[in-house]
Amino acid sequence: xxxxxxVSKKFDEKVxxxxxxxxxxxxxxxxxxxxxxxxxxxxxxxxxxxxNPDRGDVLVDNIRMNRAKSGTRKKLRSRMGFLxxxxxxINWLTVRENVALPLVEHKLGTMxxxxxxxxxxxxxxxxxxxxxxxxxxxxxxxxxxVGLARAIVLNPDIIxxxxxxxxxxxxxxxxxxxxxxxMQEKLQVTSVVVTHDMPSAYHIADTIAMLYNGKLVECGTxxxxxxxxxxxxxxxxxxxxxxxxxx
Amino acid sequence: MKNYEPEKIYKLLSDAGAxxxxxLDFTGFTLILIFKTFxxxxxxxxxxxxxxxxxxxxxxxxxxxxxxxxxxxGMVFALQAGLEIISxxxxxMVPTMMINIMDKELGSFLTAIIITAFxxxxxxxxxxxxxxxxEIDALEMMAIDPVAYLVMPRVVSMLIMLPTLSIFTVVxxxxxxxxxxxxxxxxxxxxxxxxxxxxxxxxxxxxGLLKSFVFALIISSISCANGLKAEGGALGVGxxxxxxxxxxxxxxxxxxxxxxxLFFGGFI
Numbered sequence: 001x002x003x004x005x006x007v008s009k010k011f012d013e014k015v016x017x018x019x020x021x022x023x024x025x026x027x028x029x030x031x032x033x034x035x036x037x038x039x040x041x042x043x044x045x046x047x048x049x050x051x052n053p054d055r056g057d058v059l060v061d062n063i064r065m066n067r068a069k070s071g072t073r074k075k076l077r078s079r080m081g082f083l084x085x086x087x088x089x090i091n092w093l094t095v096r097e098n099v100a101l102p103l104v105e106h107k108l109g110t111m112x113x114x115x116x117x118x119x120x121x122x123x124x125x126x127x128x129x130x131x132x133x134x135x136x137x138x139x140x141x142x143x144x145x146v147g148l149a150r151a152i153v154l155n156p157d158i159i160x161x162x163x164x165x166x167x168x169x170x171x172x173x174x175x176x177x178x179x180x181x182x183m184q185e186k187l188q189v190t191s192v193v194v195t196h197d198m199p200s201a202y203h204i205a206d207t208i209a210m211l212y213n214g215k216l217v218e219c220g221t222x223x224x225x226x227x228x229x230x231x232x233x234x235x236x237x238x239x240x241x242x243x244x245x246x247x
Numbered sequence: 248m249k250n251y252e253p254e255k256i257y258k259l260l261s262d263a264g265a266x267x268x269x270x271l272d273f274t275g276f277t278l279i280l281i282f283k284t285f286x287x288x289x290x291x292x293x294x295x296x297x298x299x300x301x302x303x304x305x306x307x308x309x310x311x312x313x314x315x316x317x318x319x320x321g322m323v324f325a326l327q328a329g330l331e332i333i334s335x336x337x338x339x340m341v342p343t344m345m346i347n348i349m350d351k352e353l354g355s356f357l358t359a360i361i362i363t364a365f366x367x368x369x370x371x372x373x374x375x376x377x378x379x380x381x382e383i384d385a386l387e388m389m390a391i392d393p394v395a396y397l398v399m400p401r402v403v404s405m406l407i408m409l410p411t412l413s414i415f416t417v418v419x420x421x422x423x424x425x426x427x428x429x430x431x432x433x434x435x436x437x438x439x440x441x442x443x444x445x446x447x448x449x450x451x452x453x454x455g456l457l458k459s460f461v462f463a464l465i466i467s468s469i470s471c472a473n474g475l476k477a478e479g480g481a482l483g484v485g486x487x488x489x490x491x492x493x494x495x496x497x498x499x500x501x502x503x504x505x506x507x508x509l510f511f512g513g514f515i
Contacts (some may be wrong), residue, residue, distance in 0.1 A: 078390040088385035090377075102389040105396070150389075225360055 001190050002047055007056035008214075009042060015052070015141070016042050018214035026123070026157075027188040029180060033236065034211035035245065039094045040194040041085070043211075044160045047192060048082055049073045061160070081151030082158040083201070085166070088116075089135040089144035089150075096122070098132035108127045121149040141168045158179070159183065161193040164167070165200050173200060180204045187203055202226075210236065211244070212244040264330025277472040280394065281464065284402050287395035297400035298407075305366035305401070306408030310415070313361055315417040320357055321423025324348065329432040338432045341440035345424035346417075350447070351456045351511070354417035355409075356503060359462035362409055363495040367470040370401055371491035373483035383475065393475070402467040409463035410456050417455070454510045458503060465502060466495045 001023040009017040009071055016039040024030040032040045041125045046058045052066040059065065060076050084098065089098045097104075099121055103114045122128050125145040130138055138146070144167065151159055161180070165173040177200050183189040201208055202222045209219040210233050218225060218233045228234060235243030291298065329341050377383050386393050386450035404509060421443055473491035477483045 048384075048388060050387070075389045077388055080388065082385065082388040084381045084385055086380055086383040090382055090385075100390065105389070105391045149384075150385075154389075 001028075002030075002059060002192065003057075003059040004043070004046070005057045005059065007046065007053040007058060007223070009039070009046070009051070009053050014093060016213045019056070020211075020216050021056075022209055022216060022219055024192060026188060026190055027184060029184050029191040029193065029204050030118055031193045031195060031205035031208045031210070032211060033195060033198070033201055033208060033219045035236070036196075038211040039214055040211055041162055044082070044192060044194055047158075047160060048077060050078060050182055078154070079157045081154065081156040083144070083148050083159065083161045083164055087140075087147035087160045089143055089146055091135050092183045093135075094131065095127060095133050095135070095138065095146050096147055098135070099175045101150065102154055121153050126175070141172055144168065145172070145176075147178070155187065156189065158190045158192070159189060159194075163195055165195065165197045166194060173197065177204050198239075212236075250442050261418040264296065264345070264442050267490065273472065276476065280472050281468045281490055283318075283394045284399050284468065287392065287399040288403065288458065290395050290399065291403055294395070294400050298404050301404035302408050304364065305405055306412060309361060309365045312365060313358060313412050313416055314419055316357055316361055317419035318423040319343065320353065321349065321420030322397075322427045324353070324420075325427040326431060329427065333432060334502035338428075339403055339434060339438070339442065341428050341432060341434065342439045343446040345421050346443045346446045347451065349359050349417045349420045350451045352503070353420060354413045355397045355455050355459040355462055356499065357420070358409060358413045358416045358459060359466060359499045360496065362405070362412065362463075363492055363499070366405065367466040367495050368488050368492050370467065370470035371474040371477075372484055374471055375477030375487040376479045378464065378475055379480055392447065398471045398475075401471060403462070405467040406460060409466070410459040412456065413459040450510070454506065458506050461506065462464075462501060465498045469495050469498065
């Protein structure tokens with residue numbers, strides 16, 4: 001469903017992705033781990049078509065996202081949901097209006113139908129009481145949940161999660177993890193998750209890939225990652241101070 | 248050539264080249280944005296509430312500032328001109344001068360300056376903040392066109408409000424001139440307004456209005472383009488706001504001159 005073929009990307013002189021290749025099956029939960037600034041979010045932004053690789057191709061449903069015309073990109077994006085790290089809520093709209101935004105803008109139903117869908121999503125993320133609040137009145141964790149409610153409001157086939165559990169309490173993190181699993185089991189949603197949170201990664205992932213110095217150093221099931229013999233992977237997943245990871 | 252340092256010259260040329268490339272890139276981006284905005288105006292009716300909201304923010308809210316600047320601007324101009332020509336006994340020319348300068352030049356120019364500081368800077372900062380906090384990306388992800396959703400309502404509201412405020416500025420500026428003429432130059436209010444009304448020419452009015460339309464397009468498109476190009480957090484937003492204000496001022500002055508020269512003759 002999603003494929004990276006020899007993707008390389010540089011920002012100024014910094015190589016962020018260096019000949020990265022992997023593929024994600026339909027319905028798979030693919031978790032990308034790595035140090036801060038390793039290029040994890042860059043991978044999500046390539047899939048969403050916000051940036052193009054310097055070399056290589058990004059395929060979504062066998063369509064080259066990096067060479068697609070803007071209409072095709074729009075069509076592919078309309079099948080995706082993106083949970084941004086900060087939530088990226090429109091600050092002059094209420095929580096309810098933020099979640100309803102894609103439905104209202106694309107006129108996908110009457111106001112009653114839209115309200116029903118929005119209520120359902122708010123309830124799913126335990127935000128029913130926050131519907132009339134403004135983004136400035138809610139916590140960072142709540143913003144993230146509103147962002148997630150908005151990401152799933154169009155029932156997308158692919159959801160891209162940028163640090164879905166960072167800034168959340170353990171209970172809410174567990175709930176988000178369960179939601180990711182439930183979406184995959186019930187709706188066969190393909191999820192690409194960028195995270196530092198190893199317990200969460202082990203819990204939700206079908207496949208975990210680790211990025212280091214722009215390269216994909218390991219890619220496998222959670223067990224394969226746990227048992228990896230690569231010292232970089234071991235240092236990262238165990239959070240050790242000493243080891244081959246620089247800086 | 249004792250102090251000849253090739254690295255420094257190379258860096259200077261390279262920086263100058265990068266700057267020129269950036270200006271060309273930004274100009275292209277702004278022109279495409281204007282084109283897309285006009286194309287998105289077919290959604291103007293559907294976005295009427297947004298447009299009205301921005302008309303209130305960028306227009307109605309700036310009325311107090313516009314009033315003070317227009318009234319005192321008119322008073323200062325009338326006083327300076329009057330004190331100069333009173334010695335030739337020509338103070339009765341002040342009303343004609345006032346209406347000519349206000350509807351040809353100062354009405355649209357003063358309003359553009361106020362609106363750049365009042366609304367243009369806010370537009371650049373708002374869109375810049377949205378850009379750096381990924382809200383623009385979020386809109387694109389929802390297949391919502393940021394130009395139709397964010398830029399078009401701001402541009403349309405300014406295209407409506409700046410000419411309207413310009414007329415308001417002209418009226419108040421002329422009224423400021425009337426106050427000074429009455430108290431300092433001994434011109435009665437009846438004489439003043441009789442001479443003002445006799446000196447209004449259709450061409451002056453439509454050129455003044457054309458200028459304010461062009462200024463509205465310059466200010467709104469440059470501010471939105473700078474906001475959409477912002478990157479690098481709060482620092483980037485500050486930079487985008489500063490650049491948008493400075494470039495709007497410069498372009499308003501330069502383009503204003505060329506419009507005057509085009510319609511009233513002059514050096515082009």
